[in-house]
Amino acid sequence: MSRKINHLHPVTVAISFFSSLKNFVIPIAVILGGKGFHYSLNPNNPHFIGTLISGGCVLLVLCTILIMSIIKWRKFVYWFEKEELRIEHGVFVKKKRYIPFERIQSLNYKEGILHRPFKLVKVSIETAADNKGEAEADLIAITREQATMIEIEMKNAKQHEDHSKQINNFNQIEQKKKRSIIHQMSTKDLLILATTSSGIGVVFSGLAAIISQFDDWIPYEHIYGEFQNFIKFGVLMIGIVTLIVLMISWLLSVAITFVNNYGFVVEKEEDKLFVSKGLLEKKSITIPMKRIQGIRIVENPFRQFFGYATIVIESAGSSGEKDDKKIVMLPIVKKQQGLMVLKKLFPEMDWDFQLQRAPKKALFRYILKHVYWLIPIATLVTCFTFPYGLWLFLLLPFVVLLGVWQHRSAGYAIRNGQLTITYRGISQTTFVTVKKRIQSISLSQSYFAKRKNLATVSVHIMSGTFGSVAEIKHFDIVKMEEVFNWYEPNFR
Amino acid sequence: MTSQPKYQISKKGLSVWRIHAAIESIVLFIIVFTLCTFNFFFNWSNWIYVMGIAIWFVFVFLGVFLFPKIRWNHWRYEVRDQEIEIQKGLFIVERTLVPMVRVQHVDTSQGPILKHYNLSSMSISTAATTHTIPALPVEEADQLRVHISELARVAEDDV
Numbered sequence: 001m002s003r004k005i006n007h008l009h010p011v012t013v014a015i016s017f018f019s020s021l022k023n024f025v026i027p028i029a030v031i032l033g034g035k036g037f038h039y040s041l042n043p044n045n046p047h048f049i050g051t052l053i054s055g056g057c058v059l060l061v062l063c064t065i066l067i068m069s070i071i072k073w074r075k076f077v078y079w080f081e082k083e084e085l086r087i088e089h090g091v092f093v094k095k096k097r098y099i100p101f102e103r104i105q106s107l108n109y110k111e112g113i114l115h116r117p118f119k120l121v122k123v124s125i126e127t128a129a130d131n132k133g134e135a136e137a138d139l140i141a142i143t144r145e146q147a148t149m150i151e152i153e154m155k156n157a158k159q160h161e162d163h164s165k166q167i168n169n170f171n172q173i174e175q176k177k178k179r180s181i182i183h184q185m186s187t188k189d190l191l192i193l194a195t196t197s198s199g200i201g202v203v204f205s206g207l208a209a210i211i212s213q214f215d216d217w218i219p220y221e222h223i224y225g226e227f228q229n230f231i232k233f234g235v236l237m238i239g240i241v242t243l244i245v246l247m248i249s250w251l252l253s254v255a256i257t258f259v260n261n262y263g264f265v266v267e268k269e270e271d272k273l274f275v276s277k278g279l280l281e282k283k284s285i286t287i288p289m290k291r292i293q294g295i296r297i298v299e300n301p302f303r304q305f306f307g308y309a310t311i312v313i314e315s316a317g318s319s320g321e322k323d324d325k326k327i328v329m330l331p332i333v334k335k336q337q338g339l340m341v342l343k344k345l346f347p348e349m350d351w352d353f354q355l356q357r358a359p360k361k362a363l364f365r366y367i368l369k370h371v372y373w374l375i376p377i378a379t380l381v382t383c384f385t386f387p388y389g390l391w392l393f394l395l396l397p398f399v400v401l402l403g404v405w406q407h408r409s410a411g412y413a414i415r416n417g418q419l420t421i422t423y424r425g426i427s428q429t430t431f432v433t434v435k436k437r438i439q440s441i442s443l444s445q446s447y448f449a450k451r452k453n454l455a456t457v458s459v460h461i462m463s464g465t466f467g468s469v470a471e472i473k474h475f476d477i478v479k480m481e482e483v484f485n486w487y488e489p490n491f492r
Numbered sequence: 493m494t495s496q497p498k499y500q501i502s503k504k505g506l507s508v509w510r511i512h513a514a515i516e517s518i519v520l521f522i523i524v525f526t527l528c529t530f531n532f533f534f535n536w537s538n539w540i541y542v543m544g545i546a547i548w549f550v551f552v553f554l555g556v557f558l559f560p561k562i563r564w565n566h567w568r569y570e571v572r573d574q575e576i577e578i579q580k581g582l583f584i585v586e587r588t589l590v591p592m593v594r595v596q597h598v599d600t601s602q603g604p605i606l607k608h609y610n611l612s613s614m615s616i617s618t619a620a621t622t623h624t625i626p627a628l629p630v631e632e633a634d635q636l637r638v639h640i641s642e643l644a645r646v647a648e649d650d651v
Contacts, residue, residue, distance in 0.1 A: 316619065439594050439620040444586035460620045467620025489574035489591045 005079045009120050009141040012076075015112070016140065017069040024061055031057050078139065083157040085125070085150065087137055097137060101157030103127045104136075106272070106286035107150065113280055114141075121147050179274070183330055183341050185264035193332040194257040196302055261331055268345065273313075275329060287327060289345075291316045293461045294433035294468070296326070297338065304428060309335040311342070314463035326463070349432070353420045355411030361452055362474035366410075367403030374399055402426075412472045414486055419459065421470045431470040437461055441487045443480055455480040497570035497577045497587075504609040505627025506564045511605050513555040517548070524548050569625050571636055573643065576616060578623055592643040594618040600633045616640065 031054050042048060068091065076089040085104070087097045108124040115121060123139040185193075262279035273292075276284040294314040303309065311330040330338055339351045358366075374395060382389030409424035417435040422428065438459055445455040455477045460467045472483065524544040531540045559582060568579040576595070579587045595616055602612040612633045614625045628636065 439618040440588055440590040440623070442586050442588040444581065444584050446584040450585075460618070462619040484587070484589060487589055487591075489593070 005077050006142075006146065008073060008076055008139060009118060009143060010073065011114055011118055011120060012073045012141045013066075013069045015114050016072060017066055018114075020065050020069065021062075024065065028058055028061060031061075080149075080153050083153075085137075085153070099125060099127060099136060101154045104154055105288055105291065107147075107154070108286055109147065109276075109282070109284040111278075111282035116282075119144055123147050123150065179267045179269040182266040182268050182273075182344060183333070184266075185261065185331065185333075189332050190258060190261060190264070192306075192308065193261060194254040196300075196308075196332075264331060266329060266341075273329075273345070275327065285327060287313060287315050293437045293463055294431060294470075295329075295342065295346075297335070297430040297432075298427050299335065299429075300427040303332070307334055307336070308332050309338050311338050314461060314468055316462045349418055349434070350415050350420075353411075353413050353422075353430070354415075355413045355420070355422060356475070356479065358407055358410040358474060359454075359476050362410075362454055363404065363407045365449065365452075365454065365474045366407040367400050370399035370403050371396070410473060410475075412475070412483070414483060419483070419486075421459070421472050423471065423473065433459070433461055433470075435487065438487060439467060441484060443484045445477065449474065453477045457483050497568040497579050499569055501564070501567045501569065501625065501627045502609075502611055502629055503564075504611055505567075506560055508605050508609060508611065508627055509560040509563065510556050513552075513560065517552050517555060520548055520551055567626075571639065576623070576640070578625065588623060590616060590618060590621075590623060592640065595640060595643075598637045598640050600637055602630070 041051065071091050072089070075091055075094075076087070078085060078087045080086070083101050085099045085101060087099070089095055104125055104127055106126045108126065110122040110124070111120070112122065118141075120141045120143055122141060125137045125139070127136045259279045261277050263282075264277040265275075267274040267276075271289045273287040273289060274284060275287065276282065292313055292315050296312040296314065297309050298312060299309045309330075310328065310332060313327045313329045315327055330341065333341070342349075343351050374392070378389060378392035378395070380389075381392055406424045409422060409428050411422045413420040419433055419435065419438070421431045423431070439462055440460045442458045442460075443455055444458070449455060453476060454474045456474060457472045457480050459470050459472075461470075462468075472480065524547070527544055528541055531537070563580070563582055566579060566581050566585050568577075570577045574592055576590045576592070577587065578590075579585065596619055597617050599615045599617070600612045601615070606612055606627065609627075610630055611627045612630050614628055614633050614636065616623045616625075625633075
């Protein structure tokens with residue numbers, strides 16, 4: 001193998017410059033805005049020297065960042081040697097990292113706005129090592145050809161392992177290698193996703209935060225003068241203003257979701273799953289099938305009404321997305337269609353759930369769970385703000401209904417090695433996993449549940465860097481012990 | 493629950509919990525005492541004496557006498573060939589099953605109080621969870637650790 005040392009593409013300098021600039025935005029703002037906005041380039045003006053100092057500081061910071069970015073880029077080299085990807089980097093401390101190709105679990109690609117004109121990609125290399133959700137190594141910008149080189153090297157290394165097998169059924173493997181599209185999101189689905197996304201709330205609060213920043217600039221006294229006129233327009237006006245703000249934030253959220261999920265495609269190649277999406281910034285995540293620990297089908301009430309669902313994969317190791325341990329495989333899909341896709345991907349599993357439902361006697365506990373919280377809080381608030389706190393008690397029927405709803409949604413099924421659990425927070429979730437993916441199982445029973453012979457089972461699986469839990473709440477103790485025993489290694 | 497795990501944790505573990513709670517109650521006493529002193533000088537309200545002392549007594553009664561006893565009664569564990577079973581809880585009794593194949597590593601640790609009683613606590617970690625047996629005789633803990641790591645090595649399965 002040739003020992004050809006590669007650098008990253010020079011665009012790396014710009015990318016790392018902007019990403020470190022993000023960290024300096026606040027200090028720069030402090031330097032610039034610290035003394036108020038008194039700037040002047042006129043030497044006779046008393047603010048002239050201050051302008052020079054501030055300007056100089058900012059320039060110095062910018063130059064330092066730029067120089068650091070350039071040095072970082074110059075010092076970062078990678079090459080292939082002995083079936084390893086070898087990386088050396090570091091400005092003051094030289095760091096070396098050698099990653100054997102066969103240890104690479106997945107390569108995730110990301111194409112930002114700066115990448116695209118030059119046909120570059122950012123490659124995140126993931127191994128099984130526990131890195132607190134971060135990739136083992138990031139190649140910030142390399143050409144697509146180089147990225148394919150890494151992929152080819154990786155495949156060669158892996159095939160080297162079972163070389164004999166390779167020759168025997170070479171043709172078969174050649175055939176298998178083709179990527180097949182499992183699911184492609186249609187524009188209609190994309191629009192539905194965008195319009196029903198729960199991002200509305202986030203954007204709305206974001207807008208509120210931005211508006212509150214303008215406090216100082218809004219001439220309140222003037223407004224208060226006007227306010228009496230405003231009142232004359234009455235509640236209608238306020239309603240319209242609120243509506244407009246809501247509309248704008250909703251449109252924003254639609255746009256954001258649209259841009260983020262544009263061209264959503266799920267593909268399968270051999271034992272790997274590829275999820276790609278994005279309009280401005282293209283992302284592509286690789287998920288080795290054997291790392292998949294569980295699947296969640298999430299239906300929020302609104303989407304459930306129209307028969308839509310979201311399908312999420314829980315996979316061991318990082319998912320390539322920051323602080324998001326779950327990988328959305330199908331952001332929105334008709335539930336039946338989604339189940340078809342899952343059937344195609346996991347033919348050995350059972351997607352026609354026949355669920356055991358929660359017993360009638362458990363209903364009370366589902367309702368009580370919310371009442372426990374509401375009553376003390378409402379009472380306390382009422383004590384302090386009598387009589388307004390009493391309004392909180394109006395929530396009572398709603399939480400009772402929520403309890404009833406959750407009770408009706410709860411269920412579980414065991415078939416062979418597969419465990420299916422459905423539960424509802426607000427959204428209904430169907431959680432599917434198999435016995436050999438479960439890390440541990442707990443059976444718990446409170447004093448009151450014991451009197452009614454009810455119990456709760458919680459199941460822990462590996463997901464992201466931390467685990468993830470699913471619970472079968474308040475079912476008959478006998479049934480729950482069956483689940484517990486089912487998990488015992490000696491059981492059959 | 494029909495069948496419980498076989499072994500209870502060391503009786504001395506109960507004393508360890510009580511000592512822990514006693515130390516905490518001393519800290520709480522200092523806080524209450526300071527509050528009462530302030531109250532004496534600034535004359536806020538007589539209720540503060542009553543509440544402070546009542547809270548302290550309740551804490552001592554529950555934390556030092558009642559809760560450790562209940563906890564200890566519920567605590568059970570059993571290490572079998574293929575799995576570890578743990579039962580614990582105060583109001584909610586929880587029984588946990590961890591198959592040996594899922595065990596990633598086992599740690600034992602020992603603070604000054606545990607050391608005095610020649611005990612140690614053992615944590616069993618899987619890829620997703622950690623389970624702690626709080627008070628085991630040192631020899632037994634070491635033995636168990638070796639046993640578990642042997643068993644865990646026997647059966648390999650993908651995570």
